[in-house]
Amino acid sequence: MGSDRTPTDPAVTEALWSQLAERAAEMVGVAYAPYSRVHVGAAALVDDGRIVTGCNVENASTGLGICAEVNLTGALVSSGGGRLVALSVLAGDQQPIMPCGRCRQFLYEFGGDELLVATSEGVLTLGQLLPHAFGPGDVSARAD
Numbered sequence: 126m127g128s129d130r131t132p133t134d135p136a137v138t139e140a141l142w143s144q145l146a147e148r149a150a151e152m153v154g155v156a157y158a159p160y161s162r163v164h165v166g167a168a169a170l171v172d173d174g175r176i177v178t179g180c181n182v183e184n185a186s187t188g189l190g191i192c193a194e195v196n197l198t199g200a201l202v203s204s205g206g207g208r209l210v211a212l213s214v215l216a217g218d219q220q221p222i223m224p225c226g227r228c229r230q231f232l233y234e235f236g237g238d239e240l241l242v243a244t245s246e247g248v249l250t251l252g253q254l255l256p257h258a259f260g261p262g263d264v265s266a267r268a269d
């Protein structure tokens with residue numbers, strides 16, 4: 126997958142988007158969300174072809190809940206790393222849910238501007254969802 130990915134990149138086929146949605150839906154089914162009752166599942170294609178997943182995990186100490194996408198990045202790292210290429214995030218109604226701000230930042234670390242995200246508005250790049258992002262390059266550029 127090249128460095129010029131666009132929302133209509135043919136490299137991510139309809140069959141692949143369906144597979145990601147299927148895996149995200151499985152994650153919705155195991156999400157731990159007894160407090161908000163918003164069950165979220167995420168699945169992403171990695172640049173080596175594997176698929177990583179995550180679900181939200183809430184806590185009795187309300188503010189400590191972890192989003193599905195953040196857990197997905199943990200699964201990415203713990204299963205060998207790589208770059209995220211395409212992402213599906215679904216809620217309990219099986220419709221796409223927009224990644225929250227913190228999730229966009231986590232996703233940026235591992236997918237950058239080019240990560241493709243299936244949203245209710247169609248496939249968007251993470252660059253469109255998180256323009257002018259602060260990323261790893263900014264840390265090295267600004268460190269003393």
Ligand code: THU
Binds near residue numbers: 182183194223
């Ligand atoms: N949630 C996610 O898992 N991902 C998002 O991008 C948005 C929100 C979760 C957090 C919380 O457990 C529930 O959805 C309601 O906010």
